[in-house]
Amino acid sequence: xxxxxxxxxxxxxxxxxxxxxxxxxxxxxxxxxxxxxxxxxxxxxxxxxxxxxxxxxxxxxxxxxxxxxxxxxxxxxxxxxxxxxxxxxxxxxxxxxxxxxxxxxxxxxxxxxxxxxxxxxxxxxxxxxxxxxxxxxxxxxxxxxxxxxxxxxxxxxxxxxxxxxxxxxxxxxxxxxxxxxxxxxxxxxxxxxxxxxxxxxxxxxxxxxxxxxxxxxxxxxxxxxxxxxxxxxxxxxxxxxxxxxxxxxxxxxxxxxxxxxx
Numbered sequence: 001x002x003x004x005x006x007x008x009x010x011x012x013x014x015x016x017x018x019x020x021x022x023x024x025x026x027x028x029x030x031x032x033x034x035x036x037x038x039x040x041x042x043x044x045x046x047x048x049x050x051x052x053x054x055x056x057x058x059x060x061x062x063x064x065x066x067x068x069x070x071x072x073x074x075x076x077x078x079x080x081x082x083x084x085x086x087x088x089x090x091x092x093x094x095x096x097x098x099x100x101x102x103x104x105x106x107x108x109x110x111x112x113x114x115x116x117x118x119x120x121x122x123x124x125x126x127x128x129x130x131x132x133x134x135x136x137x138x139x140x141x142x143x144x145x146x147x148x149x150x151x152x153x154x155x156x157x158x159x160x161x162x163x164x165x166x167x168x169x170x171x172x173x174x175x176x177x178x179x180x181x182x183x184x185x186x187x188x189x190x191x192x193x194x195x196x197x198x199x200x201x202x203x204x205x206x207x208x209x210x211x212x213x214x215x216x217x218x219x220x221x222x223x224x225x226x227x228x229x230x231x232x233x234x235x236x237x238x239x240x241x242x243x244x245x246x247x248x249x250x251x252x253x254x255x256x257x258x259x260x261x262x
Contacts, residue, residue, distance in 0.1 A: 005131040008099050009164065009216055012227075013237045015208040020230060021169050024211065028167055031222050032157040037081055044155045045080035048183055051240045052144035060147075060244050069094050072240060073135065073144050075109065077183045086183065088135040103131030110181045113139060146178035148243040149185060152210075165220050170210040175243035193246045210237060 016024070038045050052073040053059045062070035071092035078084060085104040092099045105112060107123045116136055124132050138144070152173045159165035176189040194207040211232075213223050227234075 005103055005128060006099065006101050007164075008097060009214050010096055010219075011098055012213040012219075012234050014211040014213075014227075014232045014234055015237070016211050016230075016232055018209060020232065021209045021211070023230065024167070024169075024226065027226050028157060028222075031161050031220075032159050032165075032167055035156040035158055037078070038154070038156050041080045044153050045078055047152055047154050048077050048079055048185065049150045049239075050075040050146060050178055050181070050183055051148045051150060051243075052139065053147040054142045054144060057147070057244065058142070060241055063238050063241050066236075071138070073138055074240075075181075075183065088132050090131075090135050090138055101131040101134050103128035103135065105132060112136075113181060116140075146181055148175050148240060148247070149178045149183070150175045150239050150243050151185070151190065152239065159220065161222075162215070162220050164214075164216050165223065166212075166214040167223075168212045168214070170212065170239075171207075173210070173239060173242070175246065177247060191246060193242050 034043055051059075052075070059070065059072050063072075069092075071090055074089050074091065076087045076089055085106040086109045087102050087104050088109075089100060089102045103124070105124060105128065107120065112120050112124075112132075113136065121129075150173070153171045155169040155171075157167045159167075171194065172192070173194045174190040174192045176185060176191060213219075213227075215223065
């Protein structure tokens with residue numbers, strides 16, 4: 001389904017050191033600027049994402065098996081930015097392409113999913129209706145249940161020279177098991193999965209930064225040159241599957257990062 005709130009793009013992911021993150025930050029200074037929302041919170045903000053899955057964890061299994069056509073359902077909020085809408089997202093991957101629908105809703109989102117009565121649907125802004133309808137159709141089809149609440153700290157930049165290109169640095173990845181439709185975390189229940197074991201990276205003594213490069217169909221030339229000059233290997237990294245893996249076998253140790261707003 002292609003709607004006004006649909007974005008089709010590609011994503012490349014890398015695990016890098018803080019020193020490399022600083023080099024990238026300097027490199028992209030001529031092409032990118034900080035996201036306007038992150039600029040309000042010192043350059044970074046928290047992202048909380050409630051992932052939904054079937055009782056058989058079909059979304060998790062499809063990712064682990066690298067299915068050519070798969071999708072995830074998630075509800076997202078930004079606690080650092082204060083009170084605001086939640087976002088209903090259906091993120092579908094077809095081969096190398098990501099097709100994401102995203103609709104904002106400022107009302108009682110749990111009531112919207114549980115009952116979906118006309119009075120609540122009337123509260124949805126027309127520009128968000130198609131994306132939210134798409135989410136609800138998927139949600140009710142199998143059905144889906146809350147699976148994991150994932151939090152991380154994002155430092156985002158957007159390109160000034162491309163129609164669409166973004167560079168993001170994600171840190172302090174943590175999760176908690178989710179048993180109900182809620183974006184209100186139990187702060188004592190966060191479990192970090194940003195250690196070297198959980199990240200399955202080469203940084204044996206400290207946590208790495210997850211770098212994501214996002215663009216449409218063609219890699220921007222400045223991104224290509226940057227990756228080539230840094231000689232960093234691309235990898236597959238899914239925050240949701242790392243959370244589910246950690247529920248099964250927690251790492252024995254982690255190294256905390258400083259400056260993380262809980």
